[in-house]
Amino acid sequence: MFKPSSTVGSFVWVKDPEEAWLDGEVIEVNRDDIKVQCTSGKTFVVKVSDTHPKDTEVPPSGVTDMTTLAYLHEPGVLQNLKSRYHIDEIYTYTGDILIAVNPFKQLANLYNDHMVAHYKGAPFGSLMPHPFAVADAAYRQMINEGVSQSILVSGESGAGKTETAKTLMKYLAKMGGRAVKDLSSRRSVEDQVLESNPVLEAFGNAKTVRNNNSSRFGKFVEIQFDQRGRISGAAIKTYLLERSRVCQVSDSERNYHCFYMLCAAPPEDIRKLKLEDPTTYRYLNQSRCIKLEGMDDSKEYIKTREAMGIVGISLEEQEAIFRVLAAILHLGNIEFTNGEETDSSVPKDNKSLKIAAELFMCDEQALEDSLCKRVMVTPEETISRCLDPESAAFSRDALAKFVYARLFDWIVNKINNSIGQDPDSKHMIGVLDIYGFESFKTNSFEQFCINLTNEKLQHHFNEHVLKMEQDEYKKEEIEWNHIEFPDNREVLELIEKKPGGIIALLDEACMFPRSTHETFSQKLYETLKTNKHFSKPKLARTDFTVCHYAGDVTYQTQQFLEKNKDYVVAEHQALLGASRCTFIAGLFPSLVEDASKQTKFSSVASQFKQQLALLMERLSTTEPRYIRCVKPNNLLKPSIFENQNVLQQLRCGGMMEAIEICRAGYPTRKHFDEFLDRFSVLASSTLDKWFDSLSSVQSLQETSGGSWTQGIPDWKVEGSPHGWADG
Numbered sequence: 001m002f003k004p005s006s007t008v009g010s011f012v013w014v015k016d017p018e019e020a021w022l023d024g025e026v027i028e029v030n031r032d033d034i035k036v037q038c039t040s041g042k043t044f045v046v047k048v049s050d051t052h053p054k055d056t057e058v059p060p061s062g063v064t065d066m067t068t069l070a071y072l073h074e075p076g077v078l079q080n081l082k083s084r085y086h087i088d089e090i091y092t093y094t095g096d097i098l099i100a101v102n103p104f105k106q107l108a109n110l111y112n113d114h115m116v117a118h119y120k121g122a123p124f125g126s127l128m129p130h131p132f133a134v135a136d137a138a139y140r141q142m143i144n145e146g147v148s149q150s151i152l153v154s155g156e157s158g159a160g161k162t163e164t165a166k167t168l169m170k171y172l173a174k175m176g177g178r179a180v181k182d183l184s185s186r187r188s189v190e191d192q193v194l195e196s197n198p199v200l201e202a203f204g205n206a207k208t209v210r211n212n213n214s215s216r217f218g219k220f221v222e223i224q225f226d227q228r229g230r231i232s233g234a235a236i237k238t239y240l241l242e243r244s245r246v247c248q249v250s251d252s253e254r255n256y257h258c259f260y261m262l263c264a265a266p267p268e269d270i271r272k273l274k275l276e277d278p279t280t281y282r283y284l285n286q287s288r289c290i291k292l293e294g295m296d297d298s299k300e301y302i303k304t305r306e307a308m309g310i311v312g313i314s315l316e317e318q319e320a321i322f323r324v325l326a327a328i329l330h331l332g333n334i335e336f337t338n339g340e341e342t343d344s345s346v347p348k349d350n351k352s353l354k355i356a357a358e359l360f361m362c363d364e365q366a367l368e369d370s371l372c373k374r375v376m377v378t379p380e381e382t383i384s385r386c387l388d389p390e391s392a393a394f395s396r397d398a399l400a401k402f403v404y405a406r407l408f409d410w411i412v413n414k415i416n417n418s419i420g421q422d423p424d425s426k427h428m429i430g431v432l433d434i435y436g437f438e439s440f441k442t443n444s445f446e447q448f449c450i451n452l453t454n455e456k457l458q459h460h461f462n463e464h465v466l467k468m469e470q471d472e473y474k475k476e477e478i479e480w481n482h483i484e485f486p487d488n489r490e491v492l493e494l495i496e497k498k499p500g501g502i503i504a505l506l507d508e509a510c511m512f513p514r515s516t517h518e519t520f521s522q523k524l525y526e527t528l529k530t531n532k533h534f535s536k537p538k539l540a541r542t543d544f545t546v547c548h549y550a551g552d553v554t555y556q557t558q559q560f561l562e563k564n565k566d567y568v569v570a571e572h573q574a575l576l577g578a579s580r581c582t583f584i585a586g587l588f589p590s591l592v593e594d595a596s597k598q599t600k601f602s603s604v605a606s607q608f609k610q611q612l613a614l615l616m617e618r619l620s621t622t623e624p625r626y627i628r629c630v631k632p633n634n635l636l637k638p639s640i641f642e643n644q645n646v647l648q649q650l651r652c653g654g655m656m657e658a659i660e661i662c663r664a665g666y667p668t669r670k671h672f673d674e675f676l677d678r679f680s681v682l683a684s685s686t687l688d689k690w691f692d693s694l695s696s697v698q699s700l701q702e703t704s705g706g707s708w709t710q711g712i713p714d715w716k717v718e719g720s721p722h723g724w725a726d727g
């Protein structure tokens with residue numbers, strides 16, 4: 001077929017190692033090789049097959065829906081997003097999918113009440129792309145067709161998921177809120193839904209190198225509606241809180257915001273909780289970052305307390321929560337030294353121990369014992385075993401993480417209980433704000449779980465996009481052949497299969513007392529050596545690589561076993577379960593398991609897998625909508641758009657797959673008028689007598705015998721004049 005990219009004077013995109021793609025003009029053709037003079041000044045000699053044609057008709061400000069681009073390919077998509085980003089048009093559609101590029105600056109009037117009113121009831125696609133439009137479409141479809149909805153917001157850390165999710169919730173709260181608030185009653189459900197955000201952010205967000213306000217957990221908020229479309233309840237489900245951050249903070253990052261807020265609390269609270277400067281606490285001072293630019297911790301403390309009140313956390317409960325946080329900080333300052341017996345330990349000084357015990361409202365000696373000793377129950381006797389200082393420190397950190405995780409779960413439960421579920425609600429809109437695909441220099445258990453989530457969501461996404469395409473063809477009565485689409489089922493099997501998948505092998509290893517990460521890795525290599533999505537990196541002894549849909553990720557297994565064991569140390573449980581503070585004791589209801597068991601193994605990965613299965617099941621009962629957030633640069637600054645970086649995210653977000661699916665079908669969609677504008681020249685003499693555009697197009701197709709496809713790369717007529725497919 002004739003390709004314009006192989007003629008002198010045509011415009012093309014060529015690959016560039018720095019900029020990803022550069023545009024230019026073909027200045028020489030030599031069989032398959034062409035010489036391209038790029039706009040940037042560079043000259044390339046490349047194979048025709050390595051280029052993409054450039055659509056010279058795209059306006060400089062880009063198009064609002066990328067499926068209207070004449071060429072739906074990587075450089076076209078990238079260029080379109082970039083030109084829009086530079087004029088502060090941060091939202092773009094690809095069909096029903098909204099792509100949101102983080103502006104890293106406040107854009108005036110983009111989310112105000114006027115905009116809410118503007119988008120209310122407007123047909124999807126009739127206004128500029130916006131999360132309000134997505135929320136509105138979901139709300140309308142729920143009301144009109146009685147179908148529950150979900151909006152899945154994804155993207156890498158700092159891409160803007162949480163901000164987008166909040167924008168969606170704000171819109172839904174406006175749509176489903178009551179016109180006049182009943183001021184005499186407790187706070188409205190919609191207020192509580194919105195105010196749950198700052199509370200969860202205080203306890204579940206932290207500054208990381210990628211984002212100053214990074215959510216360290218995944219979240220699915222189900223907003224329930226009554227028959228009249230009013231919000232009648234909500235349920236928040238959280239996923240995989242990063243517990244290790246409580247005790248371990250990398251340099252330039254911070255612990256959870258709530259700890260710094262607490263240290264900036266009013267003096268009477270500080271005195272009561274015996275707090276000092278945040279730099280005195282080991283859990284905070286391991287990183288040199290204490291202050292966060294643009295965040296006033298003392299103001300945030302007050303705001304968080306207010307928000308806690310709105311979501312139904314009583315003053316006494318708030319006091320208890322902050323007391324637990326203070327206790328964790330003091331606990332972290334307990335250091336250990338060798339005790340009198342060999343391999344035993346004692347606290348170096350008793351000050352922190354004493355305050356921690358006081359705040360936990362438990363016995364000081366019992367706290368010390370729970371950190372420095374372990375009780376072994378055998379059929380014959382009960383033996384108390386001492387821990388060396390290193391193990392005692394490990395035990396201290398385990399206690400801190402355990403308490404924090406329970407506290408976080410308590411807060412989520414409390415919010416759920418006080419907002420309340422509506423048992424009569426027939427429909428809901430779920431907003432999913434969950435961590436995107438991660439691939440770092442070193443990847444541990446957390447990345448493994450996060451990437452499993454993304455594989456699952458990707459599977460869901462592919463199936464949905466495919467279905468959407470096919471529905472569109474049905475609606476338009478277009479003949480179509482089976483579309484081959486990317487399928488990641490095999491990778492999911494590699495991870496989840498029972499027995500023999502990575503999680504099953506990990507659980508097996510965790511149950512053998514003598515397993516190490518080395519034996520676990522060996523087992524993986526032996527069992528999975530023939531799996532084409534699994535490999536052992538050449539020089540590594542214990543790493544493994546999974547070929548994910550978004551690229552290969554090599555995982556370091558060193559801490560996999562430890563992190564997968566979700567055991568509760570019986571001594572910690574007993575200690576806090578006996579606290580004189582009913583709030584604390586309530587966080588640790590007594591274990592029902594066999595008391596003779598020291599610890600009960602439960603696998604984090606398997607629990608997470610189950611949670612994900614439930615989430616997917618829930619999503620499958622809804623009509624999904626997707627928002628892909630993109631982080632344009634790693635400096636977290638406005639006006640910088642890094643091509644390679646953005647492309648990588650589009651790949652990870654499955655956008656390239658979505659585009660591939662579109663390309664496999666009929667990627668180029670033109671209205672009859674647009675089509676005639678472009679091609680009527682091919683048969684102008686025969687067209688005059690036709691009046692309507694459909695007939696004109698049909699005539700054009702018949703008289704030209706498809707010759708109009710020349711001049712358009714890879715296009716062909718597929719039965720009906722409505723669609724054209726990429727060959």
Ligand SMILES: Nc1ncnc2c1ncn2[C@@H]1O[C@H](COP(=O)(O)OP(=O)(O)OP(=O)(O)O)[C@@H](O)[C@H]1O
Nearest residue numbers: 104105106157158159160161162163211213214215
């Ligand atoms: N629409 C927006 N307008 C202005 N600033 C934004 C917008 N979206 C995101 N930002 C900025 O980017 C920061 C990071 O966004 P956000 O916290 O939503 O990212 P995230 O994808 O949820 O990250 P993580 O996965 O780490 O939680 C925000 O704190 C805010 O400064």
